[in-house]
Amino acid sequence: MMVRSRQPTFLELFTPKLVTTLQGHYRLSDFRADAVAGLTVAIVALPLSMAIAIASGVTPDRGLYAAIVGGFIVSALGGSRFQIGGPAGAFIVLVAATVEHHGVEGLILATLLSGLILLAIGLLRLGTFIKYIPYPVTIGFTAGIAVIIFVSQIKELLGLTLAGKEPGQLVPKLQALVEAVPTANWAAVLTAVIAIGLIVSVRRYRPHWPAFLIAVGLASGLAWAANLPVETIGSRFGGIPRALPAPYLPALSLEKLAAVLPAALSFALLGGIESLLSAVVADSMSGRRHRSNCELVAQGAANVASALFGGLCVTGTIARTATNVRSGARSPVAGMLHALFLLLFMLVAAPLASFIPLAALAAVLAVVAWNMAEKHEFGTLIRASRGDAVVVLATFLLVVFRDLTEGILVGFGLGTLLFLHRMAQAVDVERPQPMIEEDRPDTAAVGLDASGPCSTASDPDVVVCRISGAFFFGAAAAVGAALDRIGEHPRAYIIDFSGVPFLDSTAAATIEGFARKARRQGATVYIAGAQPTVRRALLTHGVKPPGVRFRSSVASALTAAER
Template identity: 40%
Template sequence: MKRKFNFSGRYSGYSLQGFQKDLLAGLIVAVITIPLGMAFAIASGVKPEYGIYTSIIGGVLIAIFGGSKYQIGGPTGAFVPILFGIVMVYGYENLLIAGFLAGIILLLMGIFKFGSLIKFIPRPVTIGFTSGIAVIIFVSQISNFLGLTGVEKHETFYSNLREIFIHFPSINFYSILTAVICLIIILLTPKFFPKIPGPLIGLVLSTIAASLLFPNQVATIGSTFGEIPNTLPNFRIPEITFERIQQMIVPAFIIAVLGSIESLLSAVVADGMTNTKHNSNRELVGQGIANIVTPLFGGIPATGAIARTATNIKNGAVSPFSGIIHGVIVLLILMLFAPYASSIPLASMAPILMVVAWNMSERHIFYQLLKTKTTDSVVLTVTFLLTVFVNLTVAVEIGLLLAGLLLIKRMSDAVVTVKGLPNPQHKNDKIDENMVSSIHDCPQISIYTIDGPLFFGAAQAFEQTIMKAIDFKPKVLLLRMGKVPFMDTTGEAYLTSIVKDFSRHGVVLISGIKPQPKKLLINTGLADLLGEEHFFEHTGDAINSALEHLDRDKCLGCKHFAFRECTALSSGTYEK
């Protein structure tokens, strides 16, 4: 008989068998987390234990308060460039403040239900900066892979690349051998032992090989960062001042945005693997709480980790307990085995991060987007290059701005305003632009079909097209707006200008207008200026009204015959 626990909806039907599955999944993910947590911390410019603290505290809090049942939280590769830049410019203490402020921003984003807004970030922007981050991480590990000495860390990609070339003569072949051993194990383990975490095995075996075959020949975590303590740090509130808040608010905002994107993408991946649905706003609240608390224990910013979350699911996790168990096991490993971690060569950590960078590079999607040779290719390339050669903050800002501008350009190009006349060969005399010619065009009635949203990017082109009709001084201007899904105040302003100019000598009729544009015209008073009698649901009714406004004398002898009624109007025998 199954024992069930009903703590909340997320644990509905939870059983002892479910706990056993979560225990196994949590154990496997914890084993994977240890080398990744240390590697991400080192790459971010801080001590390796801070990555472990983040995995413990952030992982548990994200599992408890987050919106996905399967999310595994902790340090990730996506954060590496931005955190490294903060540490280089502002120092570790200010990184804690930035992480704390980012947590508050994430919490507010969740409370005010901003979770759904993340989907509006264009894919070329996310792929661009993700691929850029992958390049930065990969290159940053070359010096550790080669065992170069005297290499100084810089904020910019170019400067770090230059350091590698300058110090290349200091190459250490023992470091290369250590790194290659670890890399081979990481690459081969999934093929022969898919259930065993390759990074951990590679780390352990390459460390043993270096210790036994060539001791003291390669730099280790202990020789570079000191001994890793086997306890959690004391609770400590960073010294937060108004000046520091002003200084760190922009980096904090970037951390929050990046964290929200990464965590929600991870939650979406989990949804796809489990056929479930996460709560995006609750996920942001959980991320916020985790990032508020983690810096108080010395941890770096945390977010949802896509690869670890997927591993969690593949190993049978059924509830958030697996994420909690993962954090507890990481804590136990820290307390029991921390002294041994100090012997790990930096050369063993390098291939772990290089493989992470390779896997997160989205190279196939990057190439596919590049092949399209569209505006998306431009956004992708610009975001990627700015991420690598400037920084992530500028890349995201410029990428979003460029994507927005190009979208407006595409939308404005898509808005079509064409002149048409009824085609008697079509059912119900459908308006056809091909019917208009120099010998077949009513001199007194101009019918225009507007197709697309009338917004600030397209309104001027719309006005210029219609103004040509005003120059010919027709008696009636009929605007078919059934294909205008949206109108903003700029579009309304241009339409108002047309109506006022045309009304001096003629009549403006509108047919098929949608609810949103009609409501806007009512709110601005343009509907009253036109008069309700000039709005029609169907074009046919609007044409009948237009015929009543004609100057019959000008119709006499007309040979255009644009409408069925024109034969009678031309001969003077028309009667309604």
Template identity: 40%
Template structure:
């Protein structure tokens, strides 16, 4: 593992043939990444060259330092709404600081081994905000697709819709024609020639047609954002103050969370395609380093790109060298052909982002979860709507909170506390809740099955279930807790109240208790309060002990017949002397 950190172990037995394969895949992915990098940057509210810088620097660093052999890193569509919101609210310079802080957060996640926590984010939350992001991206490109003029990008979804409708009369049919050409080529190319990068071909052909047949009739990158410089990005350390850190910490956490999730998901997809296994914590290190370094050169936040990673694998990549080559290819294109990129119409870029949005929308899964009409459906819908109409930060926070509340509610409802008695018709006298009836329920021994985690959400139900049914004050309360995997201090406190209340007139026995609840009870002193002699591994042993605590006089004439001994006790055939002998024998066994 140490060798891998110094990049030697990852290239063991690396051959020229491997390099040739990586070179081909790196060239192809690099060409694909160029239009995407510019499009993502523009949609995020920054200049297109910043997307190119991110593709170069983050792409190389993620491949060098990451935990997946096939990961391709760079700007992605998932970041667009959050980055645009940060730029609109705080400005581009503060976006760089937020990206830098996000890199530190990702790095710290690895140091404290917290990377796996990202995997516990509920699926409805991820589907909800991913689909919300897709809708935001798609709608954000309508103005460029239609060639609308005078449209100002707003922070909120409904404001952007108002802008579009208020400027609908400025439609440019040259832009629509250009966009349709680009869109058709993007859609048809994978079907006709799967190995040819459709977005690049669509971009080039639509740009050439626009330049030849109707120059100056459509808005281009150059006319809107200025020429793209064909120079290397300049190093500049952002001015970081404590006030800015506090102000940008929340969006930085969202960037880190989203980046970590997407990079790990991309790595998992790569594992499935190659039958390999990535290193999750190391992947977060790579993402952290890339996001700390990239802002120093003007780049925006980056993460693992699922589509580009899949393309990298399909085109024959065998090592991280393909990702490094992909960054170098983008760098060479920047140095040699950047001025030509200034002539690209915005209408040519719009379909690229619209297709990206469609592919990331997870429409089928979204509708499937929605149709279940469960708590997950509510989490999904709320997260989606908040992502679209407010922002991703609020959506993720509220979605996680709602998912947690619903989870706690479901877990609380799953705790079962029900009376049980031995089923005489079963050969092993199995404990059964269905045999308890008004005519068969021992007045002196109450046995309860307790199943599920006994925590704060279930504690009140647990208490009420028992206290409401033992008002007749039986002599013995036996709690079968073999199916209680966890108990918190709230559950322990409610159980202690029951023990204290019941101990005034009887005794509490517990059978089959698991290690976590037992250890907690020892720490709080409840174990000693109940008494070690009142804990049993098996219910049968507990029942035998409970029978020694009976008032045999109350058994005379009883017709409940809950236990095998009940018929003899009812007839007085088992007296106190025999019960005492039974108790002595039990005590001799060490119980």
């Protein structure tokens, strides 16, 4: 007897992990572990949040607002114990394009809309479908984003002075950077090289130390002590505020909503993918299990709140989440404390941020881009198969030279076609093995017929065929052609469905058409061994008695046919 698993209730699906964790045995020792993990993650997130904001074309404080407000809500309401929310490098390209076309107010509105979209996706329980994004698409757009991020930091790494505004597209941007090479600032180059060298060295010899903060801190100290002529946060932005701003709603109008809707959809799509990937990484590291739709609801609420405080879009961040797990976090309290520590840093150390060289922050993002490029996985997919290579290269090239959303959609479409092609190839009309007398009492043995894909029983007027694999529209034509190649005109066909786990309407129509043709020839069609779901689908599409008869096995169908 098959036992059906109980479906979880709405409350079980959307209860935050914070609630279920604190309802357990949460002790003082757990809080201490969470505090240490939260402080560690905050030290990593501090320079990274400002660097991502600057690279996105906005002031550094907006990255901190997103990390503080959005990060707190992601941990408080999310479906993962260890997820850390905040601004992510993957959004740099989208955010920069949105700011360029719609301004900062348009960015805030798009972030607010993306939060509402994510809330709807989560509450409608559509988060499960995000996992169907093919792996080559994920690797392709991640590698493409890494290339764009690195190229966008060349200006700050070399301290270049461009003749005009930096172009958004890759090829014009590279041309402008090459033309500006004579304006390179040796002090900025030196600062960037020192920062990258420190990050690499610390990660190699002291992997548990905060490499980003150490590199940015020492590079800032060197630039200040030596009075290096480099551009800093203070010289370009005038520093960062020492408190959160009051929440406010951006200006709303139908025209503005329609204009930023494509950007909001892109934010929601990328944010959903990135956050669930991050939650899966946390699960694999910790042995826990997250709630996908609850996590998307939290991401939506976090983006709405971040927008109200003027912050960037928020998502789950893989590097910071992994740092949280490795630092010994026990619960979502660690992520909430990480946000509070960031707020404390901003309140206390805001004046010091004015001395941070932009070249040092560019060095941080250059290392981030190098790490997120997934070089080994990219090479493996190129070598794995021609289909995977086409998907990953198409996604990568479209992201780099065209548009991130276009790259994801085209890559997903190609990946889906590749999957359907492979599934169609896996469906076959086979020659069943001969049955011996002991297998079927009172019936003769089945012999093989070399002229086609099916076999004949001891009675030459009975033909047996076996279909195996998921029988869907991609395979329907091949199966129909195989059945049509049967040269004989017997009085009975037996089609063994025991190897078919799934059947769609196109496949059912193929069988119905074959049965109708057999009926005109005076033959009966037996369907043997069909699973209940497959049988129900066939009956729904008109494959039913008297034209077609169902039997539990090939043996019982042979007995009925020979009678």
